[in-house]
Amino acid sequence: MQKRTMDDLGRINVDQYKAAKKLPLVVVLDNVRSLNNIGSIFRTSDAFRVECIYLCGITATPPHRDIHKTALGAEESVDWQYFETTALCLQHLKAKGYQIYAVEQVHGSQSLEQFTTQQPTAVIFGNEVEGVDETILPLCDGCIEIPQYGTKHSLNISIAAGIVVWELWRQLVPSHPLL
């Protein structure tokens, strides 16, 4: 088995990316503190053609050296928008007809492997310590929880985002092909 070269992989450039079809999936970052996590989520979102990343509250915005360190340039390809509060961001998403889910460990959540969607969806990831703000949860259509069986309270936010974006790519791509 021979590794595929960069040519074989046929990656697109930023201009091609901007013009390309996107997944009807929006990632909302609710007061995320770590620039590394923000950058990492840009890199993951680039791979699966997430439509837009909404950066809310204290979440830092590009350009920033420490976002670039983990985004590796994906902050140039993936569209993003800043909102002063996550509540304002959700108003905007509701007006556009998105189904909105917080990724959070709450009573009454849906476990990720049982969650299904075929329509434009927004997923919210919260602060590294506090999670998604309590006041935001009632504004959502529901909560998605990643089942966990270990000793730790939670997954790292950039890993959680990787898992959720992958799972929603899997569900949305058959009816929204990217190629």
Place this chain on the structure above:
Amino acid sequence: MQKRTMDDLGRINVDQYKAAKKLPLVVVLDNVRSLNNIGSIFRTSDAFRVECIYLCGITATPPHRDIHKTALGAEESVDWQYFETTALCLQHLKAKGYQIYAVEQVHGSQSLEQFTTQQPTAVIFGNEVEGVDETILPLCDGCIEIPQYGTKHSLNISIAAGIVVWELWRQLVPSHPLL
């Protein structure tokens, strides 16, 4: 929707973890350079009860302050073993009857969403720059590739591990329940 407290979550402690059922899934790190990535993969592996992490070649081993920073203690719960070379590690895994897959972008790979397994499986993640060593690929039963549609060459290794471990948890857990 009310957040679940640490009590509600019912996380197990390290002793309970050691005694608990594990997923028949082994993660092999082939010459992984970044201590942050190693620690992050411990944290993810803890969440899904990965059986063991095999640390090969230049991959650092716990205890290490920079592994702890992202593992947050999961290096205490998840079993690990060190091998001087990845080839020796694969010999060991083959003798134990594991199916072995490199996560790599190669000609003839299986795309992750089409990959299925029901038996004990090992997945190899390679160096951040070089990927899985070319000499290791012929020793594997196949390669798994995460489909990607963006501008970047690849995903971060800890994100790739998160996605692959999640996907294999989904496949293995019905026939190997953890609870």
